[in-house]
Amino acid sequence: MGHREDLLEGAKRCLLEKGFVRTTARDIVRESGTNLASIGYHYGSKDALLAQAYIALVEAVSDTFEAGGHPPAGTEPGSLERFHEVWRNVIRTMRTPGSPWHLSMEIIAMGDKLPEVRDHLAKAQREAARGVIPMLMGGLEEDVPEDDVDTLGKFYMTLMMGLIAQWTFDPGTATRADELTEGLRRVVEASGGKVPGPTTGEPS
Template sequence: MSPQRSNRAELINGTLRCLERLPPERITARVIAEESGANIASITYHFGSKDALVTEAAIAGLDRWLTEVAAALAGVDARSPADRFRLAGQAVEATRLRHAGLARSYLAALARGRHDERIRATLAEGFRRARPEVAGLLGLGADRTGNDAAGLVLALFHGLMIQVLLAPDLAVDEPYASAAYARLRTLLPEDGKPEPAQ
């Protein structure tokens, strides 16, 4: 008898619970199946492999984290993109420790993606979906430039997430973050237009 389709969401949710409390090396297919209340064979049936499931769960977790940040900004629609960016950074920092296990597993998925086409495609699709969401959240616009700006914001988020996983003292918290962003603005052209190709 084939595993039921409803097990897919249960497997992702069970994996997310594992990511919250276990180091990546202890998250086995058997542990996930037990946590999810699913048959171990349903992992292969729905995802192809345990690593592919962990990757999808990590992306689902990042999506939920973005939803938390959006909820924190729900009452500040009239503020400028700069204000929204600063407040989003504060919301991320306030929830960072709770999502440390998710961040570790996401980093492991990035490493596996180099050798696994399915995982690489899942990660890339996660970025394609997140860019317009981040652009909308920060008021960056729905055009190509807004999407590109969201890509840079995600690069900043992921880069800092990796650094803080390595050493918590590398976190950039307020008021240092605001000063650092102001310094970065000095690197950008005044008119905000792309430089002509050489």
Template sequence: MGNREALLDGARKCLLEKGYGRTTVRDIAAAAGVSMAAIGYHFGSKEALLNAALVELNGAELGCEIEHALAAADPQQDPIDRFATALDSIAETFSRHRHLLAASMEGFAQAERNPEVRSLLAEGHRRAIAALTELLSNIEPEHAAEVAALYYTTLTGLMSQWLVDPDNAPKGATLARAVRALTR
């Protein structure tokens, strides 16, 4: 493994153990087994490295969970019921990924003051919605991207609620009833 890959691996470990805001250059270098100067050489800044690691973690871990949940949902099921089932299935994984969810929320907070973070997160959001669009095979093609955006927006809100108050975060059936109420 080269220094670049070692730095990404070290940054991923630090994000999960310490979070975005508490991770230092020294922490990452120690976890990667490389010099602190290697961060600047390969990524330009600690923030750029943490952002790259965060995007990889989200895609690799949460992205796979979301893909699995949608693939497991019955495509013949009513789309609103499938939405509820998928949300519940994804929410069940949150406890395994609590540190990643927290690091992601810290990353969102960085976006307000860091255009690089904002740009990286925005691109990650676009990729996530595009991937969700591909997975929604039971939705009319002209509406799949809109439904994917609804899934993604709901999931990010559900993640933040779950981090703060997991016992009272809404369940899929509750959200499905709300969508049905809006469509009447």
């Protein structure tokens, strides 16, 4: 690997160990075996590098939302079954030791101390909203219209952030996929929609 890749891998390890605020440029240099000048040359700043490292960590975790990159078997796009299976996979990553999701809470709590990181991740969040839509609704990411990003995408990201907060704060009382799905079913039913009830009793 070159210095750019070494820096990214070093920054990822530092983030998981120390978080955003406690990670220094020297920590990254020491972990990556590079030098301080390389950070500015390849990424512009330490904070820009940390933002890219976090995005890379999340992308690696997100690849497991759909097994093998495919929608859950036997589920139709837009169905409660698809909703349940995708969110069950998402929640599974929050239970995994070393999960990077707790870093999102640090950004929310300490964002004023990390304005450059916050700005980078705010831009990335929109693309994350675009990417989650095909997982649940089918289709291709490149075909998702902007209106869907601003409605469905933001709805799903709101659920995501709520789940991250709950699982970071207290996993014992955090929402499970079957509870989330049943909540959605009741909302739709109360609005007059006709939807079948999901399979219950299976672990999230």
